Amino acid sequence: MNGVSLRIFLVCILLVLIFTGFAWRLINLQVLQHDHFSEIAAEKHSIRKVITARRGRILDRNGEELAVNIPVRTVTADGTHIKDPKALAKVAAPFLGMSENELEEKFSTKDPYVVIRKEVSEEKAQDMIRAMEQAKLRGVYLEEGSIRSYPNGEMLCHILGFSDRSGKGIDGIEKVFDTELAGHEGFRLIEHDRKGREIVVYRGQEQLPEHGSDIRLTIDMGLQAIVEHEIDVAYKELRPVSATAILADPATGEILAMACRPNFDPNKFNEAKPEQMRNRAITDMYEPGSTFKIVVAAAALNEKIVDEKSRIYCENGLFQYGGKTIKDHHKAGDMSVAEILQYSSNIGSAKMSLRMKDADYYGYVRRFGFGEKTGIPLHGEITGLVQPPHRWDMLTKTRMAYGQSVAVTPIQMVMGMSVIANGGKLMKPRLVLSKGEGSAVRETEPVREVVSGKTSEFVSSALEKVVSQQGTAPLARVEGFTVAGKTGTAQKISPRGGYLDGRFIVSFAGYMPLENPRLMGLVIVDDASIGASANYGGLVAAPVFSKICGRAARYLDLLSSGTSVAQSAISPEKP
Amino acid sequence: MKGNRRRATNAIEVDFLARLIMLVCFLGLAGLFFVYLKNQQHAVGNQSRNLEAEIRETEAKTAALQARITAMTSRGALQRRLDEGYIRLEAIRDTAIARVTPPATAEADGVLRTASRDSDTRFGPGVPQRVLKR
Numbered sequence: 001m002n003g004v005s006l007r008i009f010l011v012c013i014l015l016v017l018i019f020t021g022f023a024w025r026l027i028n029l030q031v032l033q034h035d036h037f038s039e040i041a042a043e044k045h046s047i048r049k050v051i052t053a054r055r056g057r058i059l060d061r062n063g064e065e066l067a068v069n070i071p072v073r074t075v076t077a078d079g080t081h082i083k084d085p086k087a088l089a090k091v092a093a094p095f096l097g098m099s100e101n102e103l104e105e106k107f108s109t110k111d112p113y114v115v116i117r118k119e120v121s122e123e124k125a126q127d128m129i130r131a132m133e134q135a136k137l138r139g140v141y142l143e144e145g146s147i148r149s150y151p152n153g154e155m156l157c158h159i160l161g162f163s164d165r166s167g168k169g170i171d172g173i174e175k176v177f178d179t180e181l182a183g184h185e186g187f188r189l190i191e192h193d194r195k196g197r198e199i200v201v202y203r204g205q206e207q208l209p210e211h212g213s214d215i216r217l218t219i220d221m222g223l224q225a226i227v228e229h230e231i232d233v234a235y236k237e238l239r240p241v242s243a244t245a246i247l248a249d250p251a252t253g254e255i256l257a258m259a260c261r262p263n264f265d266p267n268k269f270n271e272a273k274p275e276q277m278r279n280r281a282i283t284d285m286y287e288p289g290s291t292f293k294i295v296v297a298a299a300a301l302n303e304k305i306v307d308e309k310s311r312i313y314c315e316n317g318l319f320q321y322g323g324k325t326i327k328d329h330h331k332a333g334d335m336s337v338a339e340i341l342q343y344s345s346n347i348g349s350a351k352m353s354l355r356m357k358d359a360d361y362y363g364y365v366r367r368f369g370f371g372e373k374t375g376i377p378l379h380g381e382i383t384g385l386v387q388p389p390h391r392w393d394m395l396t397k398t399r400m401a402y403g404q405s406v407a408v409t410p411i412q413m414v415m416g417m418s419v420i421a422n423g424g425k426l427m428k429p430r431l432v433l434s435k436g437e438g439s440a441v442r443e444t445e446p447v448r449e450v451v452s453g454k455t456s457e458f459v460s461s462a463l464e465k466v467v468s469q470q471g472t473a474p475l476a477r478v479e480g481f482t483v484a485g486k487t488g489t490a491q492k493i494s495p496r497g498g499y500l501d502g503r504f505i506v507s508f509a510g511y512m513p514l515e516n517p518r519l520m521g522l523v524i525v526d527d528a529s530i531g532a533s534a535n536y537g538g539l540v541a542a543p544v545f546s547k548i549c550g551r552a553a554r555y556l557d558l559l560s561s562g563t564s565v566a567q568s569a570i571s572p573e574k575p
Numbered sequence: 576m577k578g579n580r581r582r583a584t585n586a587i588e589v590d591f592l593a594r595l596i597m598l599v600c601f602l603g604l605a606g607l608f609f610v611y612l613k614n615q616q617h618a619v620g621n622q623s624r625n626l627e628a629e630i631r632e633t634e635a636k637t638a639a640l641q642a643r644i645t646a647m648t649s650r651g652a653l654q655r656r657l658d659e660g661y662i663r664l665e666a667i668r669d670t671a672i673a674r675v676t677p678p679a680t681a682e683a684d685g686v687l688r689t690a691s692r693d694s695d696t697r698f699g700p701g702v703p704q705r706v707l708k709r
Contacts, residue, residue: 065649070642071635122639126632144635149642151649200620225650 045191046204052144053183055167056212058160058174060221061433067160067174069146073125075116079109081196082139091135095128096120107139116140118165119147138195148174150266155228156219158279159258159378159431162266170269171277173215173431176377180435183212213436218254223247226551227257231523234544235261238528244280244410245548250418250511250520252444253427255376282374282381285407286505286524289490289537290344290472292403294420297337298459299364300352302451306337308458312348314340319347322394326350338462342471344487350398358389361397367450368416369426370408376429384408403490414522417486417509420463421517424456425449460484464514476508476542478550480560484517485510485545487537492527502532508541512549513561519552521545 029037058067075096082088085107086100093100096117106116120128125142132140148163161172169178189204231245240261247257260280264272278284300306317331330343340348353361365371371386385407387396399405408416411429419426425446451459463484467476473487488507491499507524511517523541530540646652656662 065645068642068645069638071638122632122635126636144631146638149646151642151646152651153649155651198624199617200624201616203620221650225654229654 045202047190047192049188049190049198051186051188051207051209052146053185053209054211055146055148055163056181056183056214056436058181059214059216060219060224061217062220062222063216064221065151066156066217066219066221068149068151070149071122071144071146072119073122074118074143074145075120075125075128076141076143077107077109077114077116078139078141078196079107079111079114082107082109084137087135088132088137088139091131091137092116092128092140095124095131119145141196152221153267154263154265156221156224156259157263157266158260158277158281159217159219160266162269172279172378173217175379177215177432177435181212181215184210186210215435216433218249218256218430218433219258220256222555223552224257224259226555227259227548230544230548230551231259231261234523234525234540238525238530238540240525240528242280242284242524242526244284244522244524244526245544246281246410246414246522247548247552248414248418248429248520250421250427250517252430253415253418254430254433254444256519279378279380281410282376282378283409285382285384285409286507286526287404287406287490287493288408288413288507289403289488289505290346291413291417291486291488291507291509291537292406292408293341293344293349293401294417294459294463294486295365295368295370296349296353296356296361296401297341297462298368298420298451298455299361300356301337301458302364302455303356303360305355306352308337311336312340312351314345314347314351317347319350321350321398324395326398338458338465341459341462341486342465342468344466344472346402349401353397353401358392358397361400362386362389364450365400365406367426367448368419369447370406370412370416374409374411374415374429376411377431381411382409384412403488410522410524413507413509414520417511417522418520419450420456420459421484421511421520422456423453424451460514463510467510472536473508473510473538473542475538476510476545478512478546478553481512481549481553481558482514482561483510483512483546483549484514485521485542487542489535489537502535503527504532504535506535506537506540508537508545510545510549512553513558515561518556518558519549521549521552523548 055069057065057069060066075092085104088107089100089103092098093103096103098117103116106114128140129142132138146167147165148167150157150160150162157172159172161170161174161176163169163174163178167182169175169181174181186207186209188206190198191202191204192198227245227247231243234240235243243261245257245259246255248255258279258281260278262273262276264276269277301308306312311334314328314332314335316333317328319326319328326346328343328345328347330345332339332343332345335343335345335348337348337352339345340352365386371384373381373383375381387405396405415427415429426448427444428447430444461484463486464482465471466486467473467483473485476485476487477483486509488505488509490505490507491501492503492505494500505524505526506528507522509520509522511520523544525540525544528535528540534540653662657664
């Protein structure tokens, strides 16, 4: 090989080596380290953009909105995109309600993500972006969001509850059905240019959000407004520690209205005190007093220990038992079961309880739903207090017969009284009609059969007399309708033991129309600021019940008692 | 000499050259068309991004307005207006309420109505009323 050929050969070898190196480097970059470099590139350009799910609304049974979302924007800044913080602050300040200096300070950053202001209204945020575009400024961006709003303010606050700023349910229906209301957020993998704008062509994997389901309650806001108004009036006039009212459908257990005082505005939940936020209908227990007499009467009748014609000697108003004296307001000798309920005889009730076996009596108390949670879908429900027979002293049984030595929640009392109203069945309180559009509305099924239809019918007819002129609650009457119910007046328990003198929890639990009960109502007034001589269930709670049910009957266009269908040509009933 | 020069001259292969030019032109056009399509893709992408933003903005505005309407027409707001005297409730007298009578059924009175909602439609529409024979 001569010199020229050798040189050509060496050049060729060199070129081969160089291009082999290039090829190797190319293979290394594109094949061997492909995943690594793709990851680095994706980190620089790709973003997993979260698509937020819309929180479901809460509606009443007729579709009226009780909790809605208001769209708002979170204003953020990318310091790497801001060239003139001062000019940007001048443009943005009027829309954000912040001073120019404060904004300039926030914009003078190299941080790629700074939250400038949360919960800016949609209109203001869009106007600000337009003003920025006109001024050819960039670096400020908007994030989607929403805040929860309760358009009715304080109305129904204890049932609705509230959610926090991040949209998480904290109390009430908002908390119990948080998963259903929240839905699931989606995402989209995107790439953006140097200005931060999405390059649609390189849009990657996408998963659409599942918006939250609307929750439809059994509450009828027409009835709720009536209950809220009447309980408000009573709360202002009587100035009690608390007041509670519940309206339910005794046949289905559906809660139609529920209100407690004191209450709060869920839109300003951070200003509310704990006692305002308590749903006393489920979290508070009280000695029911005479309303509990329905239990012993129904139990004794159902067990055939007494019948409609039985007469019980009521000791002319004074009965010595277990070293204590049981007194009656209405002093009488013999009384029938109906009269015992009508005149609210403590002695008659106590004597009926004494005729029953402890276990049987206790069994009926429990079968009526006392001493256990009703299962209403709200947090914080308590079981009440019913002592088992082995913990009874000599007086417990007789005291329980007229509603002492036992503590119940208002919702338990509503469901217990509904047993008498609906023919003997204990219903589970129902608060939610449906979850999400198209979800099936389940029929309610009774928890258990407590007493026979005949027993409930007899107790019902006795409770009708309670509301008569001779009974303890003539003020509970509703014009045009036959009402049945029972008053309760119980002394308040002292935290130090025993009872507080002259301080009472008074109540009235009743239903109407008697022939076909559509409304079951309970009104409880705790420690009204009136004289002890006037502080009775029949004088304080019964009139409130009457006003509520009178207006509710008109609202529902109920058929007056004794009017036949043919006479009235009634309109179809409201759903 | 002359003869030698003529021999040294290479003939132009027009056929081959034409093919090559055609190929280059075709490749060039394909490249340009590719760039054009890519640009179009980006332009349409931008359009769709802007349109999506507009839709989101409109949706958000609608939701904000709906929330305002709900707040202004809620029971609480109406009650406040009622208390302040801006609106008034007028009681509707019982005589002014028209109640719809539930339709009589053939089972009840034995009369088959052509426009009734009876489940038994054997007679179909347009058939005159007749009395059920029992």
